[in-house]
Amino acid sequence: MSAPAALPAEPLVLRDDEGGIATLTLNRPQARNALSRALMEALEAELAAVAADESVKVVVLAAHGAAFCAGHDLKEMRAEPGREMYEALFSQCSRLMTAIVRLPKPVIAKVHAMATAAGCQLVASCDLAYAGASARFATPGVNIGLFCSTPMVALSRAVGRKTALEMLLSGRPLSADEAEAAGLINRAVADDELDATVAQMAGTIAAKSPLTLAIGKEAFYRQAEMPLDEAYAYASQVMTENMMARDAEEGIDAFLGKRPPVWQGR
Structure with missing residues (x-):
């Protein structure tokens, strides 16, 4: 057996x-x-x-x-x-x-x-x-x-x-x-x-935009290791790129229009 x-x-x-x-x-x-x-x-x-x-x-x-x-x-x-x-x-x-x-x-x-x-x-x-x-x-x-x-x-x-x-x-x-x-x-x-x-x-x-979460998490850890002036320069560039994203446009428009945002992850 x-x-x-x-x-x-x-x-x-x-x-x-x-x-x-x-x-x-x-x-x-x-x-x-x-x-x-x-x-x-x-x-x-x-x-x-x-x-x-x-x-x-x-x-x-x-x-x-x-x-x-x-x-x-x-x-x-x-x-x-x-x-x-x-x-x-x-x-x-x-x-x-x-x-x-x-x-x-x-x-x-x-x-x-x-x-x-x-x-x-x-x-x-x-x-x-x-x-x-x-x-x-x-x-x-x-x-x-x-x-x-x-x-x-x-x-x-x-x-x-x-x-x-x-x-x-x-x-x-x-x-x-x-x-x-x-x-x-x-x-x-x-x-x-x-x-x-x-x-x-x-x-x-x-419930947040996945693109925004990814941008923010990476930026947080990178800036934390930088001197102050360098961190601000880097973060300003990140925010500029973030503003160009469709989710940022949608989020701001939804806020101004008093409606829930619809995230697209881009």
């Missing part, structure tokens, strides 16, 4: 689309959604797919299980030690975080539990983030002799230097309320209000 066929493995990232909102859910609950190389590859592939999908206006990043994301998969890292593997791993992770920032659609993190190390980096890399009251955020690599240097890049761009360094040097986790006060997340809400809060914000953003 032949052995029963093995059941296919569940996808590492689940995708659900509704109303112009694509929800990407990390699906390694048994490993606290640790960022294995396979999970990072799957998430990067899904991000590329939604980038090319004109029906998607907003992306929500969520997770299954007892943790939002526990950072890198330490067991995987120690199973194949060596400079070549470490360089490839951290390069892959950096590429994933950069893909979130450069995605021409807003990305909202929905954090229901602990986000540590590269998991905290994932939250900091998203454009917006909302968390349940029981969520916690930490960069505790210092506790195991591995300073969270790559998470530091996103973290230090999301919060003030003193907060970032305290998290990095001590490993102390922030509560959801502390994370809100520090600017790591937009808002901390009751755990049972998290889904509704994120859905409302995602729906509000999804």
Whole structure:
């Protein structure tokens, strides 16, 4: 008698689309959604797919299980030690975080539990983030002799230097309320209000012109790294190009005509 066929493995990232909102859910609950190389590859592939999908206006990043994301998969890292593997791993992770920032659609993190190390980096890399009251955020690599240097890049761009360094040097986790006060997340809400809060914000953003969202997101990150005069010169050029778009004409005409706009994405 032949052995029963093995059941296919569940996808590492689940995708659900509704109303112009694509929800990407990390699906390694048994490993606290640790960022294995396979999970990072799957998430990067899904991000590329939604980038090319004109029906998607907003992306929500969520997770299954007892943790939002526990950072890198330490067991995987120690199973194949060596400079070549470490360089490839951290390069892959950096590429994933950069893909979130450069995605021409807003990305909202929905954090229901602990986000540590590269998991905290994932939250900091998203454009917006909302968390349940029981969520916690930490960069505790210092506790195991591995300073969270790559998470530091996103973290230090999301919060003030003193907060970032305290998290990095001590490993102390922030509560959801502390994370809100520090600017790591937009808002901390009751755990049972998290889904509704994120859905409302995602729906509000999804109703905007997709072209305008893409222009604005790219411009925000580019100008943030520029000196003041250069930033204003760049932003002025962006606004000029934006004014030439059909959606800008439609939006202004609709406002003046006291009617809802009809976006064309051009």
